[in-house]
Amino acid sequence: MPKTQSPNSVFAAHDRRGTSGSAKFSVASAISRVRTGTQPVGTGAPVGRGEVWECMARGRIPQPTGGRTPAVCPKRLGYDPRLMSPALRRALPNAITLVRLGLAVVFFGVLESIDRTAPASEIALLGAWGMGIFATAALSDILDGYLARRWNVVSAFGRLLDPLVDKVLILGGFIYLASPRFEPIPANAMIGSGIAAWMVVVILLRELLVTGLRSYIESRGIPFPADWSGKLKMFVQSFCVGCCVYVSTRVEPFGWQVFLRDASTWATVVLTVLSAITYIRRALHVPPEGSQTTGVDAPPNGTVGKRQKDRA
Numbered sequence: 001m002p003k004t005q006s007p008n009s010v011f012a013a014h015d016r017r018g019t020s021g022s023a024k025f026s027v028a029s030a031i032s033r034v035r036t037g038t039q040p041v042g043t044g045a046p047v048g049r050g051e052v053w054e055c056m057a058r059g060r061i062p063q064p065t066g067g068r069t070p071a072v073c074p075k076r077l078g079y080d081p082r083l084m085s086p087a088l089r090r091a092l093p094n095a096i097t098l099v100r101l102g103l104a105v106v107f108f109g110v111l112e113s114i115d116r117t118a119p120a121s122e123i124a125l126l127g128a129w130g131m132g133i134f135a136t137a138a139l140s141d142i143l144d145g146y147l148a149r150r151w152n153v154v155s156a157f158g159r160l161l162d163p164l165v166d167k168v169l170i171l172g173g174f175i176y177l178a179s180p181r182f183e184p185i186p187a188n189a190m191i192g193s194g195i196a197a198w199m200v201v202v203i204l205l206r207e208l209l210v211t212g213l214r215s216y217i218e219s220r221g222i223p224f225p226a227d228w229s230g231k232l233k234m235f236v237q238s239f240c241v242g243c244c245v246y247v248s249t250r251v252e253p254f255g256w257q258v259f260l261r262d263a264s265t266w267a268t269v270v271l272t273v274l275s276a277i278t279y280i281r282r283a284l285h286v287p288p289e290g291s292q293t294t295g296v297d298a299p300p301n302g303t304v305g306k307r308q309k310d311r312a
Contacts, residue, residue, distance in 0.1 A: 090153045096144035103137035104169040111176045120188040120251045127249025138238040173241035174200045182248045193248040206276040213283045229275040240264040
């Protein structure tokens, strides 16, 4: 049985023979063979595509390891895909999302434990803990999404769970901040959260509206992903909740802290409304049911693409 060549031996042959005669080929074609898994490695084991793309993302050619093991990047890059199995890669982003749900429950428990009749120092300590837990949960939202996209392991379960956990964390935080538990306490020189009940109603209506639109449109097979306005809104809302929890539990907070609380609160309301308008405009440009354009990606900027115009 003929022995297969590794990418290193192929490139070495290219260096020795040059580009003339039957040995003429391009490095690009060899890279293409490695990318698609058609270039054998070592003693005949095919190259795993996930490992190949990890190496390619770093501008390197996968190196054979000998035996029937996957190709790996050079060790000086500090990366070895064999250290993490594909199953672990698929499970890790969803596990981080579930951890964020657990942190949300802990966050609500800390807010619930705040006693308005307790000493100011105890309230301030619980507020600091609450802000820290919320910040950790909010940052984990960035991490799980990055890993899912980076490793190409986006799943239907993750697409459903991630926005649900985000809404639980954000809406739950605003509901608590609008409750009497975070009203001003003049005796302790605490100014409160600054979140009014009507603000929570606006935020809740926007989330229900966008969730309904996305569910309906994607049920027709038309992608309706989040756009820049939704991501910016999520970032500002997260900052607002953490800032309000911290400032509302401080004794005589500094003026700049009060300014950040008020600015982030009103920015949240404005961006929430603008984001809702943006999603409504996008939904209005989705092809109606029964049209030939069903299944075509909805343009993220709210405009109908040129091909869809030509078909109309």
